[in-house]
Amino acid sequence: MNKVIILGASGHARSVLDIIRQNNEYEICGLIAGQEETGFWGIPVIGQDSDLQRIYEEGIRYAFVAIGNNVVRKKLSNKLKDIGYELINVISKYAVISAHAKLETGIVVMPGAVINAEAHIGEGCIINTNTSIDHDDIIGQYSHIAPGSSISGSTKIGCGCFLGTGTNVIDSIVIEDEVTVGAGSVVIRNIPKGAKVVGVPAHQIN
Missing domain, CATH: 2.160.10.10 (Hexapeptide repeat proteins)
Structure with a gap:
């Protein structure tokens, strides 16, 4: 399965991750979240926004922004696309x-x-x-x-x-x-x- 990272670690992110796991289409490598946020369900926080370029260079090509705020979701999605990530549905x-x-x-x-x-x-x-x-x-x-x-x-x-x-x-x-x-x-x-x-x-x- 293709590897994917998820931006966000809130309740919305949990709903998103639940669907990804049910569909069993992607391997979830970890969450991108703030320093104060923690992982859940055995899925770790593996970095912050500043680590996205490094993670891409390590070979992860797919991402999803699981953040409810429309403005923040757009900003981060554009950043991911600029780096080269493919946004999944x-x-x-x-x-x-x-x-x-x-x-x-x-x-x-x-x-x-x-x-x-x-x-x-x-x-x-x-x-x-x-x-x-x-x-x-x-x-x-x-x-x-x-x-x-x-x-x-x-x-x-x-x-x-x-x-x-x-x-x-x-x-x-x-x-x-x-x-x-x-x-x-x-x-x-x-x-x-x-x-x-x-x-x-x-x-x-x-």
Whole structure:
């Protein structure tokens, strides 16, 4: 099996590692994390961000950024690509993904998620537990769709967005880049770039 390193050592990283182990497709060599962080499940912390070049030169070519923060995940993914690493996808065998959906790289799809026909999931996205991405949806790079969210068809979500737990979005909505949607919100109107919205129906608070 190809060897892979995982950036991160938090709860999100544990969810990611659980899927990798279930799929048995990669040999996990270790975690890249801060000095104060420790490994788990017998998987050690083998370095920090400053060690990525050295680890690559030692022959490890695959990596995954298991960090929930969209900005940090993008920054580290770009650093890995600049060094030469290939970003893997982590797809739960308990997710349902159409053969006609398109997934870029560096994506995690958690158990219970559904991604329907002609959906397009951008690089570095988190499609979390029991999330529904319907037909013809576009999810921009480095966005996070939190657990239990439901995105109706032909919706476009920009880059760097965060849709909180249990968000519902009606069909054909446009959510621009870097939007934050509070947990349990119902989105029935387009949302401009950088907005923060909450409520039923969702309304802007900044």
